[in-house]
Amino acid sequence: MSVDKTTVAKIARLARINVPEERQEQLASELNGILDWIAELDQVDTDNVEPLASVTGHGLPQRDDAVTDGNRVDEVLANVPETASGFFVVPKVVE
Secondary structure (H helix, E strand, O other): OOOOHHHHHHHHHHOOOOOOHHHHHHHHHHHHHHHHHHHHHHOOOOOOOOOOOOOOOOOOOOOOOOOOOOOOHHHHHOOOOOEEOOEEOOOOOOO
């Protein structure tokens, strides 16, 4: 894939970036360099390489994914000025 001045102008318009016309040729050259480097990476044989999540090889501790209420109702309600039957009391708003 090759990027030319017209493609740079279109990308700049879609990204809503103002790229002056005299800078578009240089930007096209830089983008082509990046795309060439990516194409070079595509040639690397990675068939026998395991996916890597961490360079240290240590896994994160796992816990059960269980939904709880936190069992902190009293602590939470202690932070509000007024409660009723275990709920927050807020002013009535009617428009």
